[in-house]
Amino acid sequence: MNGLPASGAPVSGLRADLAFICDWIAPGSRILDLGCGDGSLLTHLAATRGVSGYGLEIDDDNVAGCVARGVNVIQADLDDGLADFATGSFDYVVMTQALQALARPDLAVAEMLRVGREAIVTFPNFGYWRVRFALMQGRMPITPTLPAEWYETPNIHLCTVADFEALCREAGWQVLQRALLDRSHKTGSLIGLRPNLFCEIALYKLRRP
Numbered sequence: 001m002n003g004l005p006a007s008g009a010p011v012s013g014l015r016a017d018l019a020f021i022c023d024w025i026a027p028g029s030r031i032l033d034l035g036c037g038d039g040s041l042l043t044h045l046a047a048t049r050g051v052s053g054y055g056l057e058i059d060d061d062n063v064a065g066c067v068a069r070g071v072n073v074i075q076a077d078l079d080d081g082l083a084d085f086a087t088g089s090f091d092y093v094v095m096t097q098a099l100q101a102l103a104r105p106d107l108a109v110a111e112m113l114r115v116g117r118e119a120i121v122t123f124p125n126f127g128y129w130r131v132r133f134a135l136m137q138g139r140m141p142i143t144p145t146l147p148a149e150w151y152e153t154p155n156i157h158l159c160t161v162a163d164f165e166a167l168c169r170e171a172g173w174q175v176l177q178r179a180l181l182d183r184s185h186k187t188g189s190l191i192g193l194r195p196n197l198f199c200e201i202a203l204y205k206l207r208r209p
Contacts, residue, residue, distance in 0.1 A: 014044050016185040017096055017122050017201060024120060024177060024205050025049060029091040032056070032116060034078055034108075035098035038065030042072075053090060079103045082111045090116040099123045100155040106167060113173065113208045122203045125180075127160030127196040144183045145200050161196045168206065177205040 014022075018041045025031065027049040033042050036055030039062075045051040055073045057063050066073035078095075079102055093116035099105045100123050112119035124145040125131075134141035140150040148154070159167075161180060168175055180191050180199035190198040 014040055017203065018044070020179065020181075020185055021094070021096070021120055021122070021203060021205075022048070025051065025092060027051070029053075030089070032082075032085065032090045032093045034093065034095040034112070036062070036066065036071070036073065038062050039069045039071030039073060041094065041096075042066075043069045078108065081107070082115050085115045087114050088117065092116050092118050092120060094120045096120075096122045097124070100158045102157065105157050105159070106171070109167075109173070109206070110171065113206060117207070118176065119206045120204070121206070122201065123159065123164070124155075125161050125196070125199045125202050126158040127162060128200050129197050132197075143200070161199055161202050164202065164204070168204075172209050174207045174209060175204060176207050177203075179203040 022045065025045055029049070029051045031042065031045065031051050031053035033053065033055040036042060036057050039055055042051070042053060042055055053072070055066055055071055056076045056078065057066060057073055058075060058077050063073055063075050078098065093112040095108070095112065099108065099121050102108050109119060109121060112121070128143065130143050131141040131146065142149065146153070146155070165175070179187070180195045181187060181201045181203070182191065182198075183200045185201065188198070
């Protein structure tokens with residue numbers, strides 16, 4: 001996998017990590033997108049793969065963007081959980097670059113796998129070597145994937161690739177697909193050799209046993 005859709009070309013106007021996971025979504029699926037932003041992913045998947053579903057988003061401007069795109073959106077805080085959704089309501093529940101900002105990421109993923117047949121999550125890898133180097137210098141890291149200063153970051157529960165995979169083993173979640181990428185959303189030999197050290201962005205597709 002190289003971070004591009006099956007055609008080999010970037011999807012115009014779609015964020016790179018969102019373009020990557022499009023290949024993981026089966027046509028005609030029903031999707032719940034958590035922290036859906038302005039609805040770009042759902043809009044693209046509806047147009048290219050005939051998916052249907054809903055987005056959850058808390059930001060007022062993003063909710064307005066979803067409405068403008070014709071995306072079904074519910075304004076909600078992800079930390080409040082998914083109790084309003086029945087078990088097995090969706091084929092996929094997607095959450096991109098929001099896991100580390102939640103009060104209980106473990107419970108959030110468990111809820112994703114209750115509501116959806118499969119879950120797709122992405123997050124920045126806190127084990128990346130530049131992060132480690134900054135910590136060795138006694139400073140909180142600032143990198144392209146973690147750009148905020150410590151006092152203004154929304155991230156409260158950062159994790160490494162090794163941490164997340166340990167959680168999956170402990171919870172019994174099956175990893176169906178995994179993509180470990182650099183900031184350009186590409187793989188490389190160094191990532192293959194030492195994924196927890198050289199991966200910057202991690203993408204996982206999960207299923208309950």
